Each structure stands twice: as structure tokens, then as C-alpha cells.
Amino acid sequence: MHSFETLAAQFAEKFNTQHFPDTLPSLYQPAEYFLSIGGKRVRPVLCLMGNELFDTIKPDAWHVAHAVELFHNFTLIHDDIMDKAPLRRGVQTVHVKYSEPTALLAGDVMIVAAYEYLSRINPMMLPKVMSLFNKTAREVCEGQQLDMDFEERTTVTFDEYMHMVTLKTSVLLAASLQLGAILGGSGGDNQNHLYAFGKNLGIAFQLQDDYLDAFGDPAKFGKQPGGDIMANKKTFLTIQVLEKASEVQKKELLRLMKDNPPDKVPAVMQIFTECKVDTWARNLKDKYLNMALQHLEDTAVISSRKKPLQELALFLVQREY
Amino acid sequence: MHSFETLAAQFAEKFNTQHFPDTLPSLYQPAEYFLSIGGKRVRPVLCLMGNELFDTIKPDAWHVAHAVELFHNFTLIHDDIMDKAPLRRGVQTVHVKYSEPTALLAGDVMIVAAYEYLSRINPMMLPKVMSLFNKTAREVCEGQQLDMDFEERTTVTFDEYMHMVTLKTSVLLAASLQLGAILGGSGGDNQNHLYAFGKNLGIAFQLQDDYLDAFGDPAKFGKQPGGDIMANKKTFLTIQVLEKASEVQKKELLRLMKDNPPDKVPAVMQIFTECKVDTWARNLKDKYLNMALQHLEDTAVISSRKKPLQELALFLVQREY
Numbered sequence: 027m028h029s030f031e032t033l034a035a036q037f038a039e040k041f042n043t044q045h046f047p048d049t050l051p052s053l054y055q056p057a058e059y060f061l062s063i064g065g066k067r068v069r070p071v072l073c074l075m076g077n078e079l080f081d082t083i084k085p086d087a088w089h090v091a092h093a094v095e096l097f098h099n100f101t102l103i104h105d106d107i108m109d110k111a112p113l114r115r116g117v118q119t120v121h122v123k124y125s126e127p128t129a130l131l132a133g134d135v136m137i138v139a140a141y142e143y144l145s146r147i148n149p150m151m152l153p154k155v156m157s158l159f160n161k162t163a164r165e166v167c168e169g170q171q172l173d174m175d176f177e178e179r180t181t182v183t184f185d186e187y188m189h190m191v192t193l194k195t196s197v198l199l200a201a202s203l204q205l206g207a208i209l210g211g212s213g214g215d216n217q218n219h220l221y222a223f224g225k226n227l228g229i230a231f232q233l234q235d236d237y238l239d240a241f242g243d244p245a246k247f248g249k250q251p252g253g254d255i256m257a258n259k260k261t262f263l264t265i266q267v268l269e270k271a272s273e274v275q276k277k278e279l280l281r282l283m284k285d286n287p288p289d290k291v292p293a294v295m296q297i298f299t300e301c302k303v304d305t306w307a308r309n310l311k312d313k314y315l316n317m318a319l320q321h322l323e324d325t326a327v328i329s330s331r332k333k334p335l336q337e338l339a340l341f342l343v344q345r346e347y
Numbered sequence: 348m349h350s351f352e353t354l355a356a357q358f359a360e361k362f363n364t365q366h367f368p369d370t371l372p373s374l375y376q377p378a379e380y381f382l383s384i385g386g387k388r389v390r391p392v393l394c395l396m397g398n399e400l401f402d403t404i405k406p407d408a409w410h411v412a413h414a415v416e417l418f419h420n421f422t423l424i425h426d427d428i429m430d431k432a433p434l435r436r437g438v439q440t441v442h443v444k445y446s447e448p449t450a451l452l453a454g455d456v457m458i459v460a461a462y463e464y465l466s467r468i469n470p471m472m473l474p475k476v477m478s479l480f481n482k483t484a485r486e487v488c489e490g491q492q493l494d495m496d497f498e499e500r501t502t503v504t505f506d507e508y509m510h511m512v513t514l515k516t517s518v519l520l521a522a523s524l525q526l527g528a529i530l531g532g533s534g535g536d537n538q539n540h541l542y543a544f545g546k547n548l549g550i551a552f553q554l555q556d557d558y559l560d561a562f563g564d565p566a567k568f569g570k571q572p573g574g575d576i577m578a579n580k581k582t583f584l585t586i587q588v589l590e591k592a593s594e595v596q597k598k599e600l601l602r603l604m605k606d607n608p609p610d611k612v613p614a615v616m617q618i619f620t621e622c623k624v625d626t627w628a629r630n631l632k633d634k635y636l637n638m639a640l641q642h643l644e645d646t647a648v649i650s651s652r653k654k655p656l657q658e659l660a661l662f663l664v665q666r667e668y
Contacts, residue, residue, distance in 0.1 A: 145477035156466035
């Protein structure tokens with residue numbers, strides 16, 4: 027069994043290669059640029075770990091790990107266009123550095139490249155792998171559409187936001203694990219437990235994301251917290267605070283969101299604290315982490331094989347950056 | 348053997364269905380809207396014909412025909428965003444009727460839907476089919492990027508333009524035929540001839556497209572000719588006229604392109620005629636049509652089976668709309 031660090035390093039080494047030909051730099055340089063920015067490579071490692079839970083890692087799992095990471099990067103490039111995001115991981119997004127049409131097309135060739143990796147695996151595994159990959163790809167697109175729809179709305183319920191996060195973030199983590207499990211020869215029950223582990227972990231991961239953006243330690247977080255508050259972004263915290271706030275607090279929150287005064291972030295943060303949104307978020311995160319770990323527990327393989335996944339889960343939801 | 352009309356009608360009937368679920372209208376209605384606009388459905392029919400040249404049409408060929416048409420529509424939705432096109436087939440484009448982010452995402456779910464159809468075919472055929480489909484998908488993206496690159500440039504050579512057209516238009520026609528041939532059980536030589544037939548036919552098709560936009564009969568063409576001239580679009584005709592024009596004519600052309608005077612279209616058309624660009628285009632189209640037909644001739648199946656493809660080829664390059 028390999029740790030997250032080992033697999034992430036091995037994957038990064040393999041992935042750190044030229045993915046596209048030299049023939050058309052106006053298209054392929056932007057694509058390579060984005061891939062070179064890096065990232066935690068969590069999804070491909072989940073795929074490899076899903077395989078290694080049941081068997082030694084197969085070459086096919088490496089192909090699918092590449093496909094998953096390329097697909098994830100495809101969604102990031104297109105999301106950045108839609109969200110008009112200037113920065114990603116501290117550097118310029120593709121559509122800003124190059125142009126929107128080129129970013130759109132760089133995303134398109136990246137999803138095709140993902141399917142190129144899929145097409146290399148054992149043909150007998152391909153229908154099952156493609157079926158889960160396609161279903162997940164479609165759900166991730168649905169999640170992004172819901173996210174955009176919610177930004178246009180004044181109020182979004184907790185359940186609606188949870189559904190969006192599940193589609194936009196969780197299902198790809200869950201599917202990465204299940205894809206690995208399929209290639210590792212896992213049976214259906216274990217596949218389902220692993221999928222549920224990934225899905226609940228994804229929720230806990232997003233809760234931590236939303237929490238850090240408000241309550242993160244700037245020294246560790248790497249940027250000034252409050253970005254979501256400044257942008258009036260809907261997060262677990264903003265949705266919860268509107269459910270918990272008194273009429274006075276709610277009025278004040280809506281005023282702060284509308285007027286964007288200079289003290290907006292500390293003022294909103296104070297209401298967050300008054301409404302105990304921080305404790306609520308930590309508790310909810312723990313609830314989802316525990317549900318995830320229970321599904322891992324219920325997966326029928328000897329427990330020593332599960333250790334890397336347990337460690338990765340704790341790292342993802344306890345990280346401070 | 349079925350005619351183009353018969354297969355197009357059969358395909359249209361199958362394709363005229365709901366492709367996406369009701370769950371998320373903000374994403375799936377725009378996608379369905381675009382598919383309902385229609386189109387000639389040439390590519391899926393080429394896939395079916397490529398199969399029927401060698402054997403009765405297999406269910407897998409219908410799946411791949413759907414995949415090819417969905418992929419084509421994915422490229423159209425995204426191209427329209429990049430080209431900022433207000434209309435497609437006389438009605439509003441997706442990004443105008445809805446929004447750019449939604450159009451982007453509607454295209455994304457459409458390419459995923461294309462791969463969903465591919466994943467349904469006989470697993471043993473899947474690697475070969477995916478490999479050709481992916482290669483072609485990437486080439487079509489390259490063609491679109493080149494097209495955009497060329498619009499930024501003052502001059503583009505004939506060879507460069509030909510390369511772009513081959514990627515943007517021809518390879519998908521060629522691959523549709525070859526995909527059908529693969530599913531019909533064709534050997535490699537015949538597959539190559541059919542691919543070459545489709546590739547040359549695609550050039551002739553584009554030549555007819557560019558020709559009609561300048562010299563089409565408005566009554567049959569359905570719109571006023573001269574759209575490409577008005578937009579200073581690079582076409583086979585504009586590239587050829589700049590190669591053939593005298594210094595005086597060239598100067599006049601550049602002035603017309605720069606100043607956009609009210610008489611721009613007739614003035615450019617007059618230089619087209621003086622330089623005999625119309626005759627040149629018709630001759631070149633015939634040359635590519637004949638090369639295409641020769642490859643069909645060289646395909647080793649009895650000639651009676653080739654009739655529908657011959658008729659389709661003539662229809663595509665002689666159409667007046």
C-alpha cells in the first residue's frame with residue numbers, strides 16, 4: 027500500500043509531460059500552460075488508491091487516473107471562463123492570459139484527451155468505465171449550471187446547495203475511487219461503499235473549503251480570508267447564517283451584501299460568529315467525515331489496506347490551506 | 348441499399364427525441380433547443396452508408412451515427428460562441444438566446460452525450476471506434492483554432508486555408524464514413540479509400556459553400572449572397588482573388604475591405620468575376636469531387652452498392668442552397 031504522498035509524487039511525475047503535440051502552439055500552449063500550474067492531483071490518486079485497495083495498481087488505473095485529472099482540468103478551464111475568474115492557483119487563468127475562444131477550445135481538446143486515455147484500457151472494462159465516467163461528467167456540468175443558477179437567486183436552501191455541491195465536487199471524487207475499484211476487480215457492494223465514502227468526503231471537503239475562506243489563518247491559508255464574503259458568493263456558511271440570523275442580523279447582512287462597505291468582511295464575520303456558524307460548519311464537516319469513514323469501514327477488505335485512504339480523508343478535511 | 352433521403356428520414360425520426368433529462372431545464376432546454384433546429388444530418392447518414400456499403404446496417408452504426416451528430420452539434424454551439432454568431436440556420440444561436448456560460452455548458456454536455464452513445468457499442472469495436480473518433484475530434488478543434496488564427500492575419504496562403512478546411516470540415520465527413528465501414532466489417536484498404544472519399548468530398552463541399560455565399564442565386568440560396576464578403580471572411584474565393592488580382596485590383600480590394608462602402612459586395616464581386624474566381628472555384632470543386640469519386644471507385648465492393656454514396660456526393664457539391 028502506498029501513501030497519498032507517494033502516489034501523488036508518482037502520478038505528478040508521469041503527468042508532468044507534454045500532453046499535446048507541437049503542431050499548433052496557439053491552441054496547445056494554453057492547454058499545456060494550464061496543466062503545468064499543478065494542483066493537488068487528489069482525483070487521480072483516489073483512482074489509484076481505489077485500485078490498490080483490492081489489488082496491485084494496474085496500468086489501466088494509471089490511464090484512468092490521467093483521464094480523470096484531464097477531465098478535472100477541462101472543467102476548471104471552462105468554469106473560469108463562465109465565472110470570469112482572473113486567477114487560478116495564484117496565476118492567470120487561460121482566458122485572461124490568452125483569450126476566451128482559445129480557453130474554450132483548450133478545454134475542448136482537454137476533454138477529448140481525457141477520452142483518449144480511457145480508450146487505451148482493456149476493452150472489456152471500457153463500457154463499465156465509460157458509463158461511470160460519462161454519468162459523472164454530465165453531473166459535474168449540472169453542478170456548474172446549478173452553481174450559476176444559484177448566483178442569480180436571492181435565496182438558496184441548504185438542501186439545494188448540498189445537491190449542487192454533491193454534483194459539482196463530490197461525484198468526481200466518488201467516481202475516481204469507484205473507477206479504481208472497478209479496475210482493481212472489486213465487487214459491486216465494495217464499489218458502492220467506496221463511492222459513498224468519496225461522496226461524503228467531497229461534502230466534508232467543500233465544507234472545509236467554505237470554512238477556510240472565512241475562518242482560515244491567513245499565514246497558512248496563503249491569502250486573505252473573506253473572498254467569498256466580498257463576492258457575495260453562496261457558501262455553506264452564508265446559507266446557514268441566513269437561516270440562523272435574527273431579523274436584525276438578517277437586515278444587516280443584506281445591507282452589507284448590497285452596499286459593500288469597507289468593513290464588510292469583519293462585519294459579516296461578526297454575525298457569523300454570533301450565529302455560531304463556525305462551530306456548525308466544523309460539526310457538519312465531522313458528521314460527513316464520519317459518514318465517509320463508516321463507508322470505508324464497511325468496505326470488505328482487511329483494514330490495513332484502508333490506511334492510506336483514511337489518512338487522505340483526514341488530510342483533505344483538516345487541511346488549513 | 349438505401350438512398351440518402353431514406354436514411355436521413357430514418358435518422359431524423361430516431362434523432363428527433365428528447366436527448367437530455369427534464370431535471371435541469373436551465374441547462375438541458377438550451378441543448379434540446381439547438382438539436383431541434385435541425386440540419387441536413389449528413390454526417391450520421393455517411394456513417395450509416397459507410398456501414399451499408401459492406402453489410403446490413405448494425406445497431407452499433409445507429410449509436411455511432413448519433414454520437415457523430417451530437418459531436419457535430421457540440422462544435423457548432425461552441426463555434427458560434429467563439430465567432431459571436433447571432434444566427435444559426437436562421438434562428439438565434441444558443442449563447443444569444445440564453446447566455447454564453449449556458450451555451451458553453453450545453454456544448455459540454457453534448458460532447459459527453461456523444462461519448463455516451465459510443466459507450467453502448469460492442470466493446471470489442473470500442474477501442475478502434477474511440478481512437479478514430481478522438482483523433483477526429485481533436486482535429487476538428489485544431490481546424491477551428493486555425494480558422495480563428497487566420498482571421499487575425501492579413502494573408503493566408505491557399506495551402507494553409509486548405510489545411511484548415513480539411514481539419515475543420517473534411518475529417519469529420521471522412522471519419523463518419525470510416526466509422527460506418529469499421530462497423531460494417533470493412534478491411535483496412537477499403538476503410539482508407541472511404542476516408543479519402545470523404546476527405547476530398549469535404550473540400551469540394553466547402554468550395555461549394557464558399558462559392559454559393561458569393562455566387563448563389565438568392566431565390567434558391569435562401570439568403571442574400573455576399574455575407575462572407577461583407578464580413579471580410581477568408582474563403583477559397585477571397586484567398587484566390589488576392590493571388591490572381593493585379594496590383595490595381597488588389598489595392599481596390601484592400602480599400603473595400605477596410606472602408607466597407609455601401610457598394611462593397613457588388614464591387615468585390617466584380618473583381619471576383621474579372622479574375623475568373625467563379626470558374627476557378629467550379630473547376631477546383633470538380634477536381635476534388637472527381638478525386639473523391641475515384642476513391643469510391645477504388646473501394647472493393649460491387650458498384651451497385653456505391654450508388655447512394657455517389658448520389659449523395661453529387662448532391663452535396665451541386666446543391667444550390
